[in-house]
Amino acid sequence: RRRRRLRVFCQGQQAGPLGGPPARRGAAPWGSMAMNYNAKDEVDGGPQCPPGGPAKNRRPDNTAFKQQRLPAWQPILTAGTVLPTFFIIGLIFIPIGIGIFVTSNNIREIEIDYTGTDPSSPCNKCLSPNATPCYCTINFTLEQSFEGNVFMYYGLSNFYQNHRRYVKSRDDSQLNGDSSALLNPSKECEPYRRNEDKPIAPCGAIANSMFNDTLELFLVGNESYPTPIPLKKKGIAWWTDKNVKFRNPSGGESLKERFKGTTKPVNWVKPVYMLDSEPDNNGFINEDFIVWMRTAALPTFRKLYRLIERKSDLHPTLPAGRYYLNITYNYPVHSFDGRKRMILSTISWMGGKNPFLGIAYIAIGSISFLLGVVLLVINHKYRNSSNTADIT
Amino acid sequence: TLCMAYKHLTSKEYEEIDRRLFEARTALQQREEKLAHVFQFIEKDLILLGATAVEDRLQDRVRETIEALRMAGIKVWVLTGDKHETAVSVSLSCGHFHRTMNILELVNQKSDGECAEQLRQLARRIKEDHVIQHGLVVDGTSLSLALREHEKLFMEVCRNCSAVLCCRMAPLQKAKVIRLIKISPEKPITLAVGDGANDVSMIQEAHVGIGIMGKEGRQAARNSDYAIARFKFLSKLLFVHGHFYYIRIATLVQYFFYKNVCFITPQFLYQFYCLFSQQTLYDSVYLTLYNICFTSLPILIYSLLEQHIDPHVLQSKPTLYRDISKNRQLSIKTFLYWTILGFSHAFIFFFGSYFLIGKDISLLGNGQMFGNWTFGTLVFTVMVITVTVKMALETHFWTWINHLVTWGSIIFYFIFSLFYGGILWPFLGSQNMYFVFIQLLSSGSAWFAIILMVVTCLFLDIVKKVFDRQLHPTNTEKAQLTET
Numbered sequence: 001r002r003r004r005r006l007r008v009f010c011q012g013q014q015a016g017p018l019g020g021p022p023a024r025r026g027a028a029p030w031g032s033m034a035m036n037y038n039a040k041d042e043v044d045g046g047p048q049c050p051p052g053g054p055a056k057n058r059r060p061d062n063t064a065f066k067q068q069r070l071p072a073w074q075p076i077l078t079a080g081t082v083l084p085t086f087f088i089i090g091l092i093f094i095p096i097g098i099g100i101f102v103t104s105n106n107i108r109e110i111e112i113d114y115t116g117t118d119p120s121s122p123c124n125k126c127l128s129p130n131a132t133p134c135y136c137t138i139n140f141t142l143e144q145s146f147e148g149n150v151f152m153y154y155g156l157s158n159f160y161q162n163h164r165r166y167v168k169s170r171d172d173s174q175l176n177g178d179s180s181a182l183l184n185p186s187k188e189c190e191p192y193r194r195n196e197d198k199p200i201a202p203c204g205a206i207a208n209s210m211f212n213d214t215l216e217l218f219l220v221g222n223e224s225y226p227t228p229i230p231l232k233k234k235g236i237a238w239w240t241d242k243n244v245k246f247r248n249p250s251g252g253e254s255l256k257e258r259f260k261g262t263t264k265p266v267n268w269v270k271p272v273y274m275l276d277s278e279p280d281n282n283g284f285i286n287e288d289f290i291v292w293m294r295t296a297a298l299p300t301f302r303k304l305y306r307l308i309e310r311k312s313d314l315h316p317t318l319p320a321g322r323y324y325l326n327i328t329y330n331y332p333v334h335s336f337d338g339r340k341r342m343i344l345s346t347i348s349w350m351g352g353k354n355p356f357l358g359i360a361y362i363a364i365g366s367i368s369f370l371l372g373v374v375l376l377v378i379n380h381k382y383r384n385s386s387n388t389a390d391i392t
Numbered sequence: 393t394l395c396m397a398y399k400h401l402t403s404k405e406y407e408e409i410d411r412r413l414f415e416a417r418t419a420l421q422q423r424e425e426k427l428a429h430v431f432q433f434i435e436k437d438l439i440l441l442g443a444t445a446v447e448d449r450l451q452d453r454v455r456e457t458i459e460a461l462r463m464a465g466i467k468v469w470v471l472t473g474d475k476h477e478t479a480v481s482v483s484l485s486c487g488h489f490h491r492t493m494n495i496l497e498l499v500n501q502k503s504d505g506e507c508a509e510q511l512r513q514l515a516r517r518i519k520e521d522h523v524i525q526h527g528l529v530v531d532g533t534s535l536s537l538a539l540r541e542h543e544k545l546f547m548e549v550c551r552n553c554s555a556v557l558c559c560r561m562a563p564l565q566k567a568k569v570i571r572l573i574k575i576s577p578e579k580p581i582t583l584a585v586g587d588g589a590n591d592v593s594m595i596q597e598a599h600v601g602i603g604i605m606g607k608e609g610r611q612a613a614r615n616s617d618y619a620i621a622r623f624k625f626l627s628k629l630l631f632v633h634g635h636f637y638y639i640r641i642a643t644l645v646q647y648f649f650y651k652n653v654c655f656i657t658p659q660f661l662y663q664f665y666c667l668f669s670q671q672t673l674y675d676s677v678y679l680t681l682y683n684i685c686f687t688s689l690p691i692l693i694y695s696l697l698e699q700h701i702d703p704h705v706l707q708s709k710p711t712l713y714r715d716i717s718k719n720r721q722l723s724i725k726t727f728l729y730w731t732i733l734g735f736s737h738a739f740i741f742f743f744g745s746y747f748l749i750g751k752d753i754s755l756l757g758n759g760q761m762f763g764n765w766t767f768g769t770l771v772f773t774v775m776v777i778t779v780t781v782k783m784a785l786e787t788h789f790w791t792w793i794n795h796l797v798t799w800g801s802i803i804f805y806f807i808f809s810l811f812y813g814g815i816l817w818p819f820l821g822s823q824n825m826y827f828v829f830i831q832l833l834s835s836g837s838a839w840f841a842i843i844l845m846v847v848t849c850l851f852l853d854i855v856k857k858v859f860d861r862q863l864h865p866t867n868t869e870k871a872q873l874t875e876t
């Protein structure tokens with residue numbers, strides 16, 4: 001290991017690059033000047049060479065880092081360097097935008113609002129029902145057939161799942177199957193924490209307001225005999241949510257035993273262990289429940305309800321024609337001016353139907369290309385003057 | 393200055409002189425006059441040998457340094473305790489006064505009225521003659537008279553002179569002059585350079601005090617903000633180190649405000665969509681770590697290492713210093729530019745993500761839905777990438793450390809988010825972010841949106857920079873071009 005050269009600067013030596021003798025700066029600058037003040041130093045202009053070893057050297061090292069001499073790349077954003085980039089961006093973005101736009105246009109989507117605020121709507125009677133549950137049916141027609149997998153969503157409007165008090169009103173340990181949290185839910189769930197002196201499972205406002213309409217779809221075929229469309233209820237929640245984040249509490253044989261000592265949320269009809277007959281879709285791991293618990297970002301949102309799987313390649317999944325939507329109207333939204341709707345949509349690799357991304361790419365690509373052309377013209381015009389200009 | 397002369401004395405003459413001296417020295421009355429009389433008797437008919445003088449040489453390259461200071465737009469005043477003739481000749485020799493300058497004098501004023509009259513005269517002369525450059529010489533007594541009653545008039549005269557020389561100045565008067573300049577209407581920044589103990593009050597009074605470690609001891613250096621060993625080092629201190637430091641600090645301040653505007657504005661915009669319930673857009677861990685981990689290192693390294701122009705160019709072209717005079721890079725105009733840029737970026741982040749979701753369409757290939765945390769993470773991801781690449785755009789001096797922290801910050805963000813969302817943390821009450829980031833990254837739409845938003849934001853900035861450089865380049869930008 002190379003020994004660091006200790007430069008000794010005492011009287012009589014050559015001055016270094018900085019000039020005169022280095023800092024034997026008289027100690028603490030402001031206070032204790034008297035302490036190290038040595039009149040002889042002033043006159044001589046430097047410390048005497050001590051007879052023995054080297055003097056203490058406070059000079060910074062002569063390394064590239066400390067003397068700011070590191071090698072560096074020094075790019076400059078001139079028109080020459082940036083022009084090709086603008087053109088490249090234009091040439092790449094516009095085709096991408098067109099591709100995305102075409103993909104989005106090929107997605108089929110239909111929205112059926114079934115809130116029933118309009119007196120002529122079939123679901124109007126369910127706004128103030130005389131008998132619960134209220135059933136209503138909405139007819140609609142598909143102009144074009146839907147190919148491939150079709151996804152059925154329910155959508156709500158003016159429903160602020162992103163309100164702060166609402167978002168934090170849950171207990172993730174309870175939903176993860178933690179037995180202590182099952183019987184003693186978190187304080188965040190207040191006021192939906194205990195009811196009739198028993199802890200609520202699942203606690204919180206999010207669980208309490210779970211969507212409980214039932215939607216069924218029927219195709220009116222050639223024979224005026226409506227065929228039900230098979231709706232698949234598995235695979236609508238995130239895999240990690242269903243298998244890792246949400247777990248039923250462990251314990252007894254049946255699910256009902258495991259939830260012993262808790263009560264259902266206030267607004268629910270059935271307790272959580274009776275959400276579905278199938279055991280792997282019951283309790284906390286019910287997929288509809290999991291989908292509801294993922295709070296939406298905006299007040300107008302939709303959640304995945306059912307999947308309609310594609311049939312063989314010859315037949316479209318949903319052929320064009322007339323359809324019935326049978327609704328078990330349980331969920332009241334009228335009081336807060338909310339709206340409910342059902343959405344049927346096909347999905348591409350980039351998700352649902354939204355022309356925004358495609359249009360944005362085309363727009364940015366064209367602007368970039370245009371500015372590239374403008375810059376080229378300006379560069380050409382000012383090329384001479386900028387070369388001969390001197391620093392005044 | 394001394395004259396040397398000699399005379400041969402015979403022993404008789406010597407004894408005569410000796411006797412007279414003895415009488416004069418031992419006289420009881422009027423000793424002084426008698427001695428003077430005898431000295432006059434002795435010092436006659438001498439033969440001149442020559443004259444001696446002491447040369448107090450100017451330091452090396454003082455002339456060039458003062459010339460450079462003047463080219464940089466810095467006004468130079470010389471405050472000295474020497475007498476009038478010495479001071480003027482030193483000024484002429486060191487380049488402070490030119491031979492072509494018209495030297496105005498305010499010296500030997502005996503009374504207040506006289507001083508005022510002289511000042512008015514000088515002001516008139518300056519007004520009459522615009523073409524020629526004026527220099528002013530003031531001495532200590534006249535200065536105290538002028539400052540007592542006629543400050544404004546005196547400052548008026550000084551402002552119109554390109555060089556001012558104050559001679560016969562007492563140490564406290566030097567400080568007084570500096571104070572006077574500091575409180576004048578333009579509020580200039582003052583820098584005092586001195587090397588002796590009599591300069592200490594001046595050094596302490598000025599905004600920046602520089603002491604030269606020299607033959608007159610270390611008092612000045614001890615009391616200064618910066619100590620240098622030679623006067624010529626002032627040019628490197630100001631034009632290289634001072635210039636670098638200013639650019640680094642001004643950009644640091646502006647960038648900090650910019651990145652925090654980018655950070656908080658989407659939070660604010662989100663309130664319009666969540667009933668103003670103060671629901672946060674980003675997870676609390678992201679809120680904490682944004683300024684500490686994800687965006688701190690690039691700007692730190694910039695403010696330590698940035699060199700927008702080569703040091704040799706800076707030192708050889710002092711006029712480049714004018715580009716940062718009057719605190720230009722922290723002016724309202726620059727601040728507004730950065731702030732408006734921050735706001736426009738924040739709007740692009742938020743509304744880009746907002747319109748991407750539209751009426752809440754799915755962004756995944758399997759039709760599943762995102763929630764509010766995924767939305768917030770999308771905005772946050774775009775933001776971290778954009779502010780880091782913006783810093784990259786501002787950097788002119790790319791050392792390996794810059795590469796490491798810039799690209800490393802972005803990579804660290806991704807790795808951290810994957811790690812943070814990868815497991816269920818046992819001690820955390822809420823598991824909001826579990827797997828959110830990975831789900832976001834598995835959406836093709838989200839990736840395209842991220843790229844689009846980053847490009848759009850920086851596009852505006854690049855366009856502005858390039859157009860500015862093409863259409864009206866500053867001296868700094870021209871210097872950057874010439875050296876490549």
